[in-house]
Amino acid sequence: MSAAGDRQLTALSELAGLVAGGTTRRSQLATATGLSRAAVAQRVDLLITKGLLVETGTVATERGRPPLALQLASDAAVVCAVDLGATHSTVAVAELGGAVLSEATEELDIDEGPEAVLSGLHDQLGRLLADAGHPASHVRAIGIGVPGPVEASTGTVVRPPIMRGWDGYRVPGFFEGRYDAPVLVDNDVNMMALGEYAHRPAADHLLYVKVGTGIGCGIVSSGGRVHRGASGAAGDIGHIRVPGQDDVLCHCGNTGCVEAVASGAAIAAALRDAGLPVEHVADVVRLVAAGDPTARRHVRLAAQRIGDVLASLVSFWNPDTIVLGGSIASLHDDLLADIRAAVYRRALPLATRTVAIEATILGRRAGIEGARRRAVHHLLSPAGIAQFLSTP
DSSP: OOHHHHHHHHHHHHHHHHHHTTOOOHHHHHHHHOOOHHHHHHHHHHHHHTTSEEEEEEOOOSSSSOOEEEEEOOSSOEEEEEEEOSSEEEEEEEETTSOEEEEEEEEOOGGGOHHHHHHHHHHHHHHHHHHHTOOGGGEEEEEEEESSOEETTTTEEOSOSSOTTOTTOBHHHHHTTTOSSOEEEEEHHHHHHHHHHHTOTTOSSEEEEEESSSEEEEEEETTTEEOOTTTSOTTOGGGOBOTTOTTSBOTTSOBSBHHHHHSHHHHHHHHHHTTOOOOSHHHHHHHHHTTOHHHHHHHHHHHHHHHHHHHHHHHHHOOSEEEEESSGGGGHHHHHHHHHHHHHHHSOHHHHSSOEEEEOSSGGGHHHHHHHHHHHHHHHSHHHHHHHHHOO
């Protein structure tokens, strides 16, 4: 594309982003961008004609004729958000502005493989679109979080520890021919981090730490940019070694990984060894909530080990916010104090004096909210705008 074409897409993306952020009048857009009112009008009219923006209602003013208000389209444009877990799929159909039109959670087994799982997901999407009153042609972007490492640029799953049969599978390829929309695939914890970041206006550099069956981390830096590293492996903290635990084998093949000694699955195994009736992570949560001293002791020990790992991350990356999510993180009263103590004890004072360590705001909704935002962010980017304009 020519330099002029790139500038046009960048300008259209900026205008659409401002409208998404609440700038509703053409005069305000001109002020915010520095463009002339004529240039704003030309670009806004194009986005209206293509169905990305609509002009409706009026904005109250002190004098003169009230101007019409701009907003993201909803009648013929929606996004789909998907949070795939090891045993469930949560799917939502939402307006570009954020309102969820339909949503459902269904059980699945991720180890059934990509074709079976994604076929079920496709059926689930179809039902939710029908419930929302939208055909497949109205889907403008799909965001999908999966419980494994992902090459985000292609949506390819890479050597996942718990997704049998998915290695090397390019997820967007399944949807080609089914939806004329970009499919954005990422690790589920990155999606959760993005969702949580958007609801914390004071956060600038955020770590989202998921403590559930396993342990993972999503990294979001200033402006809401997910940090994935050179090949998408950034945040895979579950396999950082905990000193003194070399006799504990991890499913990755190494020993002493924090996931092998401090995850929900590890705590459950330790409680079974102690003679308690524990099968799943939910049983750990139930016992701690009931005040079982053995369960609480093991959770606090896990918190100390996680805190030691996070202390290194705080010194290295200097975040201002650490958010704890996942099923075990629901026990925040039993986790936060010991994690904070370890971080403040081990990390550099300059790095700890401003860091906030808090429980999730969104809970289980972090993944689906992050996937929705990922889809909308792409749609409003220059690349997304280019795809949108090329759609008949």
